Amino acid sequence: MPDTPFPRSAQDAHPTSVAPFAALDPQVVLDTLWHAGFHPDGRLLQLNSYENRVWQVHLDEGEVVVVKFYRPERWSDAQLREEHRFALALAAEEVPVVPPLVLPAEDAAAGVCRDGQQGTLGHVQLPEGPSWRFAVSRRRAGRPPDLEDERTLAWTGRLLARLHRVGAREPFQHRPRLTVQTLGTAARQALLDQGLVRPELDAGWLRASQAALEAAQAVFDEVSSASGGLRQLRLHGDCHPGNVLWREEGEQAGPHFVDLDDCLTGPAIQDLWMLLPGDRDSAGTALDRLVEAYQSVRDLDLTELRLIEPLRTLRMLHHSAWIARRWHDPAFPRAFPWFGSPGYWAQQATELWEQVERMAP
Known part of the structure; x- marks a missing residue:
């Protein structure tokens, strides 16, 4: 075995x-x-x-x-x-x-x-x-969007603004609310409760995750104070490029959003930042285009841009907890065979410390 x-x-x-x-x-x-x-x-x-x-x-x-x-x-x-x-x-x-x-x-x-x-x-x-x-x-067929193309990025930004206009009309009563506690602190605690992080071996991750959560909460508090409270609305919640289909022809040409399985309540920026490319040099230009297109349809509180790195941090912690919670499903050990090893937690600790630096004032 x-x-x-x-x-x-x-x-x-x-x-x-x-x-x-x-x-x-x-x-x-x-x-x-x-x-x-x-x-x-x-x-x-x-x-x-x-x-x-x-x-x-x-x-x-x-x-x-x-x-x-x-x-x-x-x-x-x-x-x-x-x-x-x-x-x-x-x-x-x-x-x-x-x-x-x-x-x-x-x-x-x-x-x-x-x-x-x-x-x-x-x-x-x-x-x-x-x-x-x-x-x-x-069935809705399509291909992944080319988010390096300015036209595609602008079209997607305008569409997100339209989605958020509908999302802002009434609140969710039962879906989750995006906070540092619900997406990050709860994820860290779940990993500790399941015994997946061992203090004698994974002390680096323990320190890094705690520091990252504190830094994320500080930024959330800062943005909330600056804007008079975060504006909350119904969101797609998991708006990465894999959940956007691009169609080329006909009346349905353009981007289509699929899979609202993770819809929740939170700040609008949550649905924008995951569309950015992984390369941070390119991400700045893409963000400018996306925000400009979004604001041509709906106002965006620009103080929320400060939340991008905290949201990225929370997603990292949430992803680890998600794999752990699903480990009883045989598909997960096959897909993530490295999960839970000392090397995994060491790499996660390194990335979390990088996030702490990026969240600094």
């Missing part, structure tokens, strides 16, 4: 034999869609997704849909309904997103039920026990 980077306490807390999607095979996918009122012709393709399970399915009438099975116990029904309502509100304002479809039918005898409010959230219960929530949307 290969060595594991985790101490035994972490393995016991998250046994790798527990697989939340183990029973979700192609036949279950096809049966679920059939009983939800769709008519698959048998052709399906599993799409890449760590967090959920996503399938592309061809229907008898020639249409192609995408069905997403949500990871159990991650979101409540109320939180998923808010995601769907947000997507539908954006689509109603002609913001190019991919909203969920109303499920045409339900078959309680087959274990497939439709949510009673919007009809976009489905539940499937297998006879042997496992159950999932699911949603269906039309």
Whole structure:
């Protein structure tokens, strides 16, 4: 048996034999869609997704849909309904997103039920026990956006401003709120509680992560004070280039946002900074173009630009905790075999100290 980077306490807390999607095979996918009122012709393709399970399915009438099975116990029904309502509100304002479809039918005898409010959230219960929530949307083809192109960057910035105009109209009641505590402190504590960081070996990461959180909170406090309180609105939440599709032709040409799975409440800059290139020299020019385009549609509090490095820091900590929380899913040890090793924490510590420097006044 290969060595594991985790101490035994972490393995016991998250046994790798527990697989939340183990029973979700192609036949279950096809049966679920059939009983939800769709008519698959048998052709399906599993799409890449760590967090959920996503399938592309061809229907008898020639249409192609995408069905997403949500990871159990991650979101409540109320939180998923808010995601769907947000997507539908954006689509109603002609913001190019991919909203969920109303499920045409339900078959309680087959274990497939439709949510009673919007009809976009489905539940499937297998006879042997496992159950999932699911949603269906039309397939939207496209390619990753070329964010080094000024036209593409400007178009995307204007579209984000339109998304945020809708997001600012009403608050989320159930989705998370982006703070240093929720995205960073809680992530660090989760890693400590699971025994994944050992003080005798990983003291450098412990010091670096604590210093980074303190620096991030100081910047959040500084920006909040300067602007009279951070403006909070509904956000995409995970607006990296992989969640933007670019279409070349027709009425639907241009960028389209997909996957609102991580939508939350927070400052507008959260949806802009992840579109910037990794090269910091290029990022400054790209940021100028993106902000200029955004402000042609909606005002942006420029003091929020100071939050970019704190938000990058919080995402680093959150990513480590995300892998740890999912380690019981067999897909994660295969995808991140180096996770949890002393070398991993040493590298993370180095990057966090760099972030502390970047956040300095």
